[in-house]
Amino acid sequence: MPGREPSPPPPPRELPRVMFWRLRRNPLRRRSDLAQAWIGLGLTLAVLAATPLAMFLARDAAHRHYARTAEHQNATRHHTTAVLLEDARSHPEPGSAEARKTLYPTKVRFTDPGGRTRTDHADVQPDLPKGSTLRVWAGTDGKLTGPPLTPHQVRSRAMGSALIAVLGVHAAAAAAYRTAHRVIQHHNLAAWETAWARTAPRWTTSP
Numbered sequence: 001m002p003g004r005e006p007s008p009p010p011p012p013r014e015l016p017r018v019m020f021w022r023l024r025r026n027p028l029r030r031r032s033d034l035a036q037a038w039i040g041l042g043l044t045l046a047v048l049a050a051t052p053l054a055m056f057l058a059r060d061a062a063h064r065h066y067a068r069t070a071e072h073q074n075a076t077r078h079h080t081t082a083v084l085l086e087d088a089r090s091h092p093e094p095g096s097a098e099a100r101k102t103l104y105p106t107k108v109r110f111t112d113p114g115g116r117t118r119t120d121h122a123d124v125q126p127d128l129p130k131g132s133t134l135r136v137w138a139g140t141d142g143k144l145t146g147p148p149l150t151p152h153q154v155r156s157r158a159m160g161s162a163l164i165a166v167l168g169v170h171a172a173a174a175a176a177y178r179t180a181h182r183v184i185q186h187h188n189l190a191a192w193e194t195a196w197a198r199t200a201p202r203w204t205t206s207p
Helices: 031-076 097-101 151-204
Strands: 077-084 104-111 117-124 133-139
Touching: 031 077, 031 151, 104 133, 117 133
Parallel strands: none
Antiparallel strands: 077 104, 077 133, 104 117
């Protein structure tokens, strides 16, 4: 129709990204580019193969370690009752959510696994009066300690060790690739300087 402006042409489509361009034949590809490509591909395959193996080995070793630790703790720790020998400190905001989560070290008396009466400091809720009782864990050394590791904690710590091992494999591969890249880049720059030293006189010498 007269007077109608033509519609603008559609925007050009974005060319697809070329993957592994260093492996593709082209006149500008250097031998160092091909070497870097094969190093990257080799490291990728190595990571894919090493990741499940590292995860399994780390998890198995950590699970056996923490399972032995839990077994030892169960054999050497004693669940007993302690009596407060003094009033626990008061929280500045009694009744608040922070007060319910805050614990204060307070002197207590308890019986260790050997049947001896001991005194130590336990973390207790605020405002507990002297003479109050609470359940604590005591070790064979006569000191208060935490409860033994539970099966859930053993599994969680084993999985944490497995994840750390996986991250270590990936970090090692990334560091190896960066090192190879720096070495190849240094080689390319040295080769460029050598080639320029041969070419420069032809560009700078007057006829």
